Amino acid sequence: MKTSVVQCELCPRKCILKNGDRGNCGVRINLDGKLQTLVYGNPAAVHIDPIEKKPLYHFHPSTLAFSIATAGCNLHCKYCQNWQLSQRRPEETSNYDLPPNKLMDQALKAKCKSIAYTYSDPVVFYEYTYDSAKLAKENNILNVMVTAGYIQEKPLLDLCKYIDAANIDLKGITEEFYQKMSAATLAPVLNAIKIMIDQGVWVELTNLVVPTWNDKKSDFQKLCDWISENLGPDVPLHFSKFWPQHQLKNLPPTPVETLSIAWDIAKKTGLNHVYVGNVPNHPGNSTYCPNDSRLLIKRQGYTIIENNIIDGKCKFCKTKIAGRWT
Amino acid sequence: MDKSTKQFLALFISTLVLIIAIIATIIKPLLKNEPSDKPETNINLTDEQTEPALIVQENIDISRIKEKLKQSGILPKEAKYWKTL
Numbered sequence: 001m002k003t004s005v006v007q008c009e010l011c012p013r014k015c016i017l018k019n020g021d022r023g024n025c026g027v028r029i030n031l032d033g034k035l036q037t038l039v040y041g042n043p044a045a046v047h048i049d050p051i052e053k054k055p056l057y058h059f060h061p062s063t064l065a066f067s068i069a070t071a072g073c074n075l076h077c078k079y080c081q082n083w084q085l086s087q088r089r090p091e092e093t094s095n096y097d098l099p100p101n102k103l104m105d106q107a108l109k110a111k112c113k114s115i116a117y118t119y120s121d122p123v124v125f126y127e128y129t130y131d132s133a134k135l136a137k138e139n140n141i142l143n144v145m146v147t148a149g150y151i152q153e154k155p156l157l158d159l160c161k162y163i164d165a166a167n168i169d170l171k172g173i174t175e176e177f178y179q180k181m182s183a184a185t186l187a188p189v190l191n192a193i194k195i196m197i198d199q200g201v202w203v204e205l206t207n208l209v210v211p212t213w214n215d216k217k218s219d220f221q222k223l224c225d226w227i228s229e230n231l232g233p234d235v236p237l238h239f240s241k242f243w244p245q246h247q248l249k250n251l252p253p254t255p256v257e258t259l260s261i262a263w264d265i266a267k268k269t270g271l272n273h274v275y276v277g278n279v280p281n282h283p284g285n286s287t288y289c290p291n292d293s294r295l296l297i298k299r300q301g302y303t304i305i306e307n308n309i310i311d312g313k314c315k316f317c318k319t320k321i322a323g324r325w326t
Numbered sequence: 327m328d329k330s331t332k333q334f335l336a337l338f339i340s341t342l343v344l345i346i347a348i349i350a351t352i353i354k355p356l357l358k359n360e361p362s363d364k365p366e367t368n369i370n371l372t373d374e375q376t377e378p379a380l381i382v383q384e385n386i387d388i389s390r391i392k393e394k395l396k397q398s399g400i401l402p403k404e405a406k407y408w409k410t411l
Contacts (some may be wrong), residue, residue: 009407016411020386028405032388036402038395092397127406155407 001248004277006034011074011151012188012277025124026089027072039070039125041099045085048110050073052302054118054146055238055277057287058323059202060163061297062304065144066107068098070128075148075182078247079173079210086120087246104139118146126155133162149192150184160199160256165324167238168193170205172214173223181213190226197231202235202324206277209254209262211242221264233272233290234322239263240280248286256282265300273322291319 001009004019008028015023017030022298027039047067051060056161061137071093073086080086085093098106107115113261115136122129122145133143145166198202207223209215220239221309227235239253239262263284266274276284280301288308294316298306308315311324327336395402 005411006408007411008405009409010405018386020388020391026366028403029391029394033410035407035408036403038400038402040401040403042400091395095399130406152407191367262331 004030006030006033006035007036009152010155012185013074014152022089023074025072025074025196026087027070027124036078037125037127039072039098040128041130043070043098043125044088044090044093044095045069045082045119046096046098046106048109048112048115050084050302051114051116051144052299052304054116054144054167054204055206055240055275056144056165056167056202056204057238057275057297057299057326058204058273058321059144060113060142060324060326061307063113064110065114065143066103066110066112067116067117067118068103068124070095070125071114071119071120072124073121074124074150075149075150075154075184076190077120077270079181079208079242079245080245081245082119083246099130100135104131104135104141104217107141108139114142114144116144116146117295118144121147121150123149123280125153126159128173130159130162133159137162144227148184149187149189149196153191153195154223156195159200160196163196163201165202165204166196167204167206168196170207170223170227170237172207173219173226177214177265181210190230194277198233204238206238206240207259207262208240208242209252210248211254211258215254215258215262217261217265220265221269224266224271226272228269233270235271236273236275236322237266237271238275238277239266243278244296259284287318287321287322289314289317292317296321 006017008015008023013024014078017023019030022029027037029036029038049065051063052067069085071085071088071090093322115128115132115326139200142164145163147166147168149168171182175186178184227237239259241252241259242304244251259279263274263276270288276282285299288297289296294306297304309321309325312321
């Protein structure tokens with residue numbers, strides 16, 4: 001008797017699906033013994049955002065990113081701010097008809113420097129991301145991923161050929177955290193971060209600081225130590241303020257003091273570019289020269305007020321500043 | 327011993343024997359006897375390999391799933407990175 005059972009090999013979950021079953025992500029399905037994606041060309045969210053919102057602070061500042069996302073996700077984070085998109089199936093969302101060629105037309109019309117595959121997770125709309133990114137490259141549009149990095153090595157390597165930058169969530173630094181918060185595992189994420197950097201993708205990391213979950217000094221130190229030892233001092237790290245969402249509405253927002261402590265620990269560990277996100281007017285919103293500590297980029301929200309980086313270097317001491325500036 | 331007493335004793339003993347016989351009939355199957363060489367059941371075990379466990383009864387109504395997707399405006403497209411088991 002012929003089997004129609006398939007195994008998905010896109011993400012570390014490696015779901016085994018019999019005929020009619022969907023993957024954990026909710027958007028891949030076995031139909032008659034073939035794995036199909038249900039989210040090709042039908043995003044549920046389409047926006048034009050400043051690139052700084054991703055957040056990407058060292059990648060073509062003050063440019064626009066044409067940002068898209070479909071329903072579904074292969075993580076189930078208790079704090080997800082996009083849960084109405086990520087924890088839904090595509091038949092539960094209102095979707096646009098936006099195949100790669102139409103997406104390109106719209107991005108060009110809007111004069112966007114890049115296309116950002118974001119909000120939920122581009123891993124689960126992989127085929128759409130891949131084809132769109134390939135077409136974008138042919139049209140001189142840059143490609144940006146905002147992702148949790150929960151993906152197998154081979155698909156990631158194939159996709160990296162077309163990706164220019166990524167903001168990757170480094171949600172925590174223990175397996176226990178990933179299991180309890182996101183029903184996932186940490187090791188594949190650490191591997192994905194290293195792979196993307198090795199493949200020449202510009203990478204910035206985000207750590208959402210959640211009260212009582214990952215807000216201890218030891219958490220910050222361990223995270224920063226891993227970055228310093230494995231990635232070096234020039235990968236920007238964003239500590240982001242948590243706002244009560246989804247399944248964690250019982251928690252308070254992250255105190256600014258906690259974020260300031262994280263910021264200090266990261267700088268003392270030797271990381272050159274550390275930021276505090278979702279906190280207006282915090283000094284951690286701005287970029288400083290790692291050599292002489294002068295203010296390089298002053299930001300107010302997503303807007304750049306002052307920019308002292310010229311040709312990728314500090315205007316004052318000519319130190320090269322890590323990033324993709326033009 | 328008088329006649330009525332003898333009759334009573336005879337009746338008592340025969341009733342007792344009857345009860346013991348009934349109890350013995352009930353508990354006999356519950357007692358483990360010494361093992362026999364032949365199995366008690368009728369299983370005919372062979373060394374043939376069984377079919378892989380992945381073969382499942384496919385009673386999912388796939389046409390209904392496809393119809394629902396179509397009604398929702400969802401067009402499935404073949405995915406990358408998967409294999410048949």
